[in-house]
Amino acid sequence: MDKLQKRKKLIITAAALAALFIILWVLEQILPANAMLFVVLKKGAIYALVAVSMNLLNGFTGLFSLGQAGFMLIGAYTYAIFTIPLEYHDSVYQYFNGGIIKFTVPVFAALIMAGAAAAIFAYLIGLPVLRLKSDYLAIATLGFAEIIRAFFQWDALGPVTNGSNLLRQYPSFTSVLFPFAVAGVCILLIVLLINSSYGRAFKAIRDDEIAAEAMGINLAKHKQLSFTISSFFAGVGGALLAMYQTTVQANAFKSAMTYEILLIVVIGGLGSVSGSVLSSFLFIAASEWWLRFLDADTYIGAFKVPLLASGFRKVVFSVIIMIVVLFYRNGIMGDKELSAETFGGIRRFLRKRLGRRKEEVTK
Amino acid sequence: MEFISSNLQYILTGISVGGQYALIAIGYTMVYGILRLINFAHGDIFMAAGFMMVYLSATLPMYIALPLVVLITVLLGFVVERVAYKPLRNAPRMSIMISAIGVSYFLQNLAWYVTSGLAKQYPAIPWISDSISIGPATTKIVTVITPLLTIVLVTALVLLIKHTKIGMAMRAVSRDFETSQCMGIKINFVISITFIIGSFLAAVGSLLYFSNYPTVTPISGAMPGLKAFVAAVFGGIGSIPGAVVGAFIIGICENIIKGLGWTTFSDAFTFALLIIILVAKPTGLFGEKMTDKV
Numbered sequence: 001m002d003k004l005q006k007r008k009k010l011i012i013t014a015a016a017l018a019a020l021f022i023i024l025w026v027l028e029q030i031l032p033a034n035a036m037l038f039v040v041l042k043k044g045a046i047y048a049l050v051a052v053s054m055n056l057l058n059g060f061t062g063l064f065s066l067g068q069a070g071f072m073l074i075g076a077y078t079y080a081i082f083t084i085p086l087e088y089h090d091s092v093y094q095y096f097n098g099g100i101i102k103f104t105v106p107v108f109a110a111l112i113m114a115g116a117a118a119a120i121f122a123y124l125i126g127l128p129v130l131r132l133k134s135d136y137l138a139i140a141t142l143g144f145a146e147i148i149r150a151f152f153q154w155d156a157l158g159p160v161t162n163g164s165n166l167l168r169q170y171p172s173f174t175s176v177l178f179p180f181a182v183a184g185v186c187i188l189l190i191v192l193l194i195n196s197s198y199g200r201a202f203k204a205i206r207d208d209e210i211a212a213e214a215m216g217i218n219l220a221k222h223k224q225l226s227f228t229i230s231s232f233f234a235g236v237g238g239a240l241l242a243m244y245q246t247t248v249q250a251n252a253f254k255s256a257m258t259y260e261i262l263l264i265v266v267i268g269g270l271g272s273v274s275g276s277v278l279s280s281f282l283f284i285a286a287s288e289w290w291l292r293f294l295d296a297d298t299y300i301g302a303f304k305v306p307l308l309a310s311g312f313r314k315v316v317f318s319v320i321i322m323i324v325v326l327f328y329r330n331g332i333m334g335d336k337e338l339s340a341e342t343f344g345g346i347r348r349f350l351r352k353r354l355g356r357r358k359e360e361v362t363k
Numbered sequence: 364m365e366f367i368s369s370n371l372q373y374i375l376t377g378i379s380v381g382g383q384y385a386l387i388a389i390g391y392t393m394v395y396g397i398l399r400l401i402n403f404a405h406g407d408i409f410m411a412a413g414f415m416m417v418y419l420s421a422t423l424p425m426y427i428a429l430p431l432v433v434l435i436t437v438l439l440g441f442v443v444e445r446v447a448y449k450p451l452r453n454a455p456r457m458s459i460m461i462s463a464i465g466v467s468y469f470l471q472n473l474a475w476y477v478t479s480g481l482a483k484q485y486p487a488i489p490w491i492s493d494s495i496s497i498g499p500a501t502t503k504i505v506t507v508i509t510p511l512l513t514i515v516l517v518t519a520l521v522l523l524i525k526h527t528k529i530g531m532a533m534r535a536v537s538r539d540f541e542t543s544q545c546m547g548i549k550i551n552f553v554i555s556i557t558f559i560i561g562s563f564l565a566a567v568g569s570l571l572y573f574s575n576y577p578t579v580t581p582i583s584g585a586m587p588g589l590k591a592f593v594a595a596v597f598g599g600i601g602s603i604p605g606a607v608v609g610a611f612i613i614g615i616c617e618n619i620i621k622g623l624g625w626t627t628f629s630d631a632f633t634f635a636l637l638i639i640i641l642v643a644k645p646t647g648l649f650g651e652k653m654t655d656k657v
Contacts, residue, residue: 136596139641142589142634143638146634150628151631154627262464263465263468270457317472318465318473319469321465322469325465326450
């Protein structure tokens with residue numbers, strides 16, 4: 001690809017992103033703020049960030065880690081603890097005499113701190129754990145996530161973490177632009193990392209560890225790097241999730257959350273950033289919005305539609321997931337990326353199809 | 364000695380819970396031994412068995428409900444393997460594991476839908492739910508029979524694997540999938556049998572486990588499932604005696620921790636133990652050493 005084409009591609013991408021933000025801004029002006037669309041967009045953006053961070057580890061470095069919920073928890077708590085305004089400390093930490101942290105930091109600093117805290121934990125956990133392989137690594141990281149969850153509910157840490165009680169009253173966002181901007185910047189950083197020489201080393205490790213080592217790639221260093229960076233962004237994602245929920249409690253960050261994110265990553269395609277982003281929006285939209293009608297009792301005239309009741313939405317949704325997993329093994333995108341060329345491809349494909357149909361008609 | 368008498372209650376519960384974990388862990392370890400698959404759905408099959416008992420015992424007499432629960436659970440395990448795992452036999456290992464997570468997600472959501480998310484009261488099974496006192500501790504009969512039943516079932520299973528034709532086939536398949544296929548072993552049959560045995564033991568484990576607890580909820584299979592898997596890894600995955608020993612160690616330690624007043628950390632402790640053993644001995648207590656060939 002020559003320089004000119006590269007620049008053209010960059011301009012198209014930038015223009016598409018700018019258009020996206022303008023569309024979001026316009027939507028916010030015309031639609032009511034509690035529209036379901038915004039719930040999906042906000043949660044989708046947050047899950048996209050977490051899914052991409054997990055993809056960096058599972059899809060690009062080939063490290064099968066299941067610790068994501070734990071790192072999100074650290075991020076969420078770090079953010080909440082350092083941003084609850086001082087005047088609310090007495091009511092939030094009512095069982096712990098107002099807590100022991102007597103200062104707050106600005107939101108952006110707290111977001112970075114959230115990531116950093118998760119990254120530091122990941123670094124320490126990675127030292128012993130990253131020597132393990134495949135399933136053993138998975139179960140060990142899952143174990144660490146559970147240990148972290150127990151620690152954050154420990155009463156002795158109550159003055160900091162509020163024990164097993166909720167943390168609340170910290171600043172959150174109302175505009176959908178905020179999670180999009182933060183998640184967008186983070187995903188951009190991850191993409192830059194993946195396209196750098198470090199990213200190529202990660203992929204080499206994924207494809208064949210022994211060959212990669214023979215080519216002079218320091219396995220321990222690169223695995224540690226990937227694990228730490230992935231956790232950094234999982235931490236930021238956790239902080240965003242805390243902001244979205246407006247309250248946070250350690251008990252919610254169960255291993256089920258990690259499984260959900262893993263499903264998103266695999267449905268999007270292991271090793272595809274745009275696949276992860278796409279599938280997290282689809283996942284959230286389908287589970288929270290499009291299938292909503294299945295949960296309500298519906299009558300056609302006097303006839304009650306059978307089966308529809310609270311919880312049926314999730315059953316249908318999990319059947320859909322199973323179908324995708326069984327029949328589209330490589331996920332939506334496989335290991336390819338969405339780009340201007342993909343759209344070009346779709347257009348060509350459609351034109352060919354439609355063109356052929358026209359020919360048939362004329363015959 | 365004083366420690367034992369003052370904590371007898373917890374130690375007894377620990378042994379009992381350990382036996383129940385062992386019954387679940389065998390399902391994990393056998394499936395892993397043959398398919399190299401962490402069967403995340405196993406804990407939910409265990410949960411499903413609990414719900415079946417709730418619903419069946421409400422309408423049927425106990426002597427029909429009990430065998431029926433075991434039978435349907437076995438059928439469920441068999442169907443799950445056929446529908447969700449068999450089509451992916453030649454797919455990468457990641458796909459089949461995701462399929463297992465999908466099944467787990469499905470079973471939990473289905474249970475949630477059927478029960479409307481409410482915890483269901485688990486029926487008292489006659490005789491085994493009765494109380495009994497051992498020294499200073501009072502407990503249910505189930506606590507005493509669990510370890511005995513576990514040992515009987517495990518012995519039977521080990522005999523089956525060591526001395527029958529199907530057992531030999533299982534050992535062959537777990538050693539080398541493709542070669543055993545070439546030697547004329549019907550691997551689909553062997554894998555189905557593995558799932559049937561695993562689900563049978565999970566059903567028995569579920570009857571014993573939930574007798575100790577008042578209610579069943581859609582997520583009550585997740586934690587015991589995870590812990591049983593930890594027990595299997597702890598003992599060396601693929602090894603049945605390893606899984607049993609691991610399960611008893613984890614059950615007892617967890618309850619002693621509870622007895623010391625550290626309930627918050629009883630789950631965390633299990634995982635800490637796992638990580639320590641994995642770092643010190645990456646294949647578990649009884650695991651075989653694997654060598655990678657380039």
